[in-house]
Amino acid sequence: MNDYQPVTIAPDVTIGGETVYLMAGPCSVESYEQTAVIATTLVKAGIKIMRGGAFKPRTSPHSFQGLGVEGLEILRDVADQHGLLVITEALAVEHVPLVAEYTDIIQIGSRNMQHYPLLWRVGELDKPVLLKRGFMSTVAEWLQAAEHIASRGNRRIILCERGIRTFETATRNTLDTNAIALLKQMSPYPVIADPSHATGRAGLVLPAARAAIAAGADGLLVEFHPDPTAALSDGEQSLPLDMLPLFVESVRGVATAVGRSFV
Ligand code: PEP
Ligand code: MN
Numbered sequence: 001m002n003d004y005q006p007v008t009i010a011p012d013v014t015i016g017g018e019t020v021y022l023m024a025g026p027c028s029v030e031s032y033e034q035t036a037v038i039a040t041t042l043v044k045a046g047i048k049i050m051r052g053g054a055f056k057p058r059t060s061p062h063s064f065q066g067l068g069v070e071g072l073e074i075l076r077d078v079a080d081q082h083g084l085l086v087i088t089e090a091l092a093v094e095h096v097p098l099v100a101e102y103t104d105i106i107q108i109g110s111r112n113m114q115h116y117p118l119l120w121r122v123g124e125l126d127k128p129v130l131l132k133r134g135f136m137s138t139v140a141e142w143l144q145a146a147e148h149i150a151s152r153g154n155r156r157i158i159l160c161e162r163g164i165r166t167f168e169t170a171t172r173n174t175l176d177t178n179a180i181a182l183l184k185q186m187s188p189y190p191v192i193a194d195p196s197h198a199t200g201r202a203g204l205v206l207p208a209a210r211a212a213i214a215a216g217a218d219g220l221l222v223e224f225h226p227d228p229t230a231a232l233s234d235g236e237q238s239l240p241l242d243m244l245p246l247f248v249e250s251v252r253g254v255a256t257a258v259g260r261s262f263v
Pocket of ligand 1: 108110162
């Protein structure tokens with residue numbers, strides 16, 4: 001493993017060490033109340049990092065595009081009140097300074113993995129970056145995208161396998177557990193998995209999460225919603241919030257089996 005470097009997010013939270021971290025929350029930040037209810041549940045389950053999109057990369061321009069700056073404000077405010085860390089996506093180069101101000105980890109989405117000016121911009125910051133795999137990108141292209149960030153000085157990079165497009169249509173994407181195991185052997189960066197976008201089906205998220213941890217993932221990014229049927233985005237792959245304790249317990253079983261702890 002060449003120059004392997006865990007990424008420290010806060011004094012007590014390091015991704016890529018012995019502990020496997022769950023980053024959980026809604027696909028999109030929808031309201032203050034929704035976010036607060038999720039934060040309360042995360043804290044009760046011992047989770048440290050809340051996810052939530054404010055600027056959303058939607059395939060259709062007619063779908064909900066996120067609350068934008070208001071979403072960032074809600075996320076930060078709720079997180080601070082509950083002592084949580086935050087991950088959210090920067091969709092555009094011009095949003096990077098603003099997003100960086102509100103978040104603890106900047107997410108680069110799958111559709112933007114090869115948006116080089118965006119990679120250069122986050123590469124200029126001293127802020128952890130979660131780089132999602134392009135859904136039609138090879139491992140080599142993904143690592144070169146990471147290199148674009150690192151070449152500007154920022155080496156606080158976490159890779160996220162979020163499923164790739166294959167001939168299979170029964171699931172939204174195909175979780176590439178090979179890539180997780182491979183990158184853990186040959187990349188300098190921690191690797192996490194997003195079983196929500198990788199499967200697109202709520203019923204598959206837990207088994208895919210367990211598989212990712214067994215393959216060596218350092219963390220998970222998972223969509224939870226208080227009422228998935230009413231979600232403004234990705235309801236079909238969001239787990240009901242009341243399943244969180246069971247989810248944590250089940251994933252922890254696999255983490256323990258591979259010699260790691262899970263929070
Ligand atoms: C997300 O995590 O909210 C998201 C849009 O994922 P992806 O970029 O992997 O599609
Ligand atoms: Mn989503």
